[in-house]
Amino acid sequence: MKKQVTKSKLQNLLKEKVLDFKYLDPGYPNSNWVWHIKTQRGKYILKIIGYFKKYKKGCFWKGLNYLFGWNPIKELTYQESLSTLLNKLGKMRLPKILKYDVSNSLFGAPYMLVEKINGKTVSEEDFNLNDNLNYQFGYYIGRIHTKKYSCFGNVSQSQKYKINEFPQRFADTLIELANHNWGKDTIIMKLMSQYINRAKDIIAPKQFAPIMLDIGAPQFLINNNQIAALIDFDSYVIGPIDLEISAIELGLKKGGLFKKGYIDANGSFPAISNNRNIYRFFLYLLYKAPWKLEDCLNAPLLFN
Numbered sequence: 001m002k003k004q005v006t007k008s009k010l011q012n013l014l015k016e017k018v019l020d021f022k023y024l025d026p027g028y029p030n031s032n033w034v035w036h037i038k039t040q041r042g043k044y045i046l047k048i049i050g051y052f053k054k055y056k057k058g059c060f061w062k063g064l065n066y067l068f069g070w071n072p073i074k075e076l077t078y079q080e081s082l083s084t085l086l087n088k089l090g091k092m093r094l095p096k097i098l099k100y101d102v103s104n105s106l107f108g109a110p111y112m113l114v115e116k117i118n119g120k121t122v123s124e125e126d127f128n129l130n131d132n133l134n135y136q137f138g139y140y141i142g143r144i145h146t147k148k149y150s151c152f153g154n155v156s157q158s159q160k161y162k163i164n165e166f167p168q169r170f171a172d173t174l175i176e177l178a179n180h181n182w183g184k185d186t187i188i189m190k191l192m193s194q195y196i197n198r199a200k201d202i203i204a205p206k207q208f209a210p211i212m213l214d215i216g217a218p219q220f221l222i223n224n225n226q227i228a229a230l231i232d233f234d235s236y237v238i239g240p241i242d243l244e245i246s247a248i249e250l251g252l253k254k255g256g257l258f259k260k261g262y263i264d265a266n267g268s269f270p271a272i273s274n275n276r277n278i279y280r281f282f283l284y285l286l287y288k289a290p291w292k293l294e295d296c297l298n299a300p301l302l303f304n
């Protein structure tokens with residue numbers, strides 16, 4: 001995919017003289033290829049989207065597809081409306097989407113061209129060590145959770161399901177991920193039947209809002225000690241807010257100011273103790289990260 005990006009294609013796309021373009025290596029396996037482009041008139045980011053072809057195989061996108069009806073073409077087509085919604089609700093800057101194409105014609109995969117926002121990529125450390133950022137993160141999530149939905153599904157709601165269907169869909173997603181992606185893992189296989197039974201019997205979550213299950217520091221930019229923008233938001237779905245808070249709890253080391261920011265923005269903070277354990281099991285299957293299951297299940301409880 002990298003070889004497909006050439007100066008002349010970029011010039012045709014932008015209709016501007018390209019001065020420089022470079023591939024941004026994130027240093028970890030990622031699903032998109034990101035390019036910085038500098039022209040005479042400005043700076044842009046080109047994201048070539050890799051998960052279109054493999055979203056039915058990898059755990060994360062497949063899990064979103066099974067549980068929420070997330071679908072790459074529908075989501076990419078809805079990104080502009082989503083960014084307007086998140087901006088309005090969350091008072092958050094998001095990059096302007098300048099062009100996108102769901103076909104493979106230009107770069108061999110779908111792409112999105114967006115404005116480049118100034119700022120530094122946030123590290124997990126920044127969100128833990130910097131109280132201000134920890135608070136702003138909570139404030140943003142709290143604002144987003146003020147918007148209530150009566151169905152869950154994808155963000156455009158072109159796929160939606162009744163709230164009482166959540167436990168069964170959740171159990172089915174666990175089964176699918178476990179059998180097809182974790183079939184060789186003896187620890188997961190041993191625990192599966194117990195978790196599947198518990199998944200079917202969970203009390204259907206009550207509050208549904210836009211949630212992002214890979215939300216965390218690296219998806220934001222910071223500038224002058226402030227969150228400057230949310231730059232990566234393609235995994236948003238409409239889902240239970242306690243699931244997102246459980247995911248955030250796994251990614252943070254300190255939660256006090258996050259919680260304060262959330263409550264300042266929202267008025268209350270969701271109780272997550274009922275479903276935390278099974279959500280952690282689900283998130284472990286979803287992330288397929290190189291951690292131990294027990295470390296994930298026993299991670300510190302920040303939001304009690």
Ligand SMILES: Nc1ncnc2c1ncn2[C@@H]1O[C@H](COP(=O)(O)OP(=O)(O)O)[C@@H](O)[C@H]1O
Binds near residue numbers: 026
């Ligand atoms: N609009 C943007 N403005 C500035 N930098 C960006 C922008 N979009 C992406 N980046 C840079 O590219 C990195 C990866 O982008 P991201 O959208 O998170 O890709 P991935 O899907 O690989 O997570 C970001 O951490 C940031 O450094």
Ligand SMILES: [Mg+2]
Binds near residue numbers: 218219232
């Ligand atoms: Mg990202």
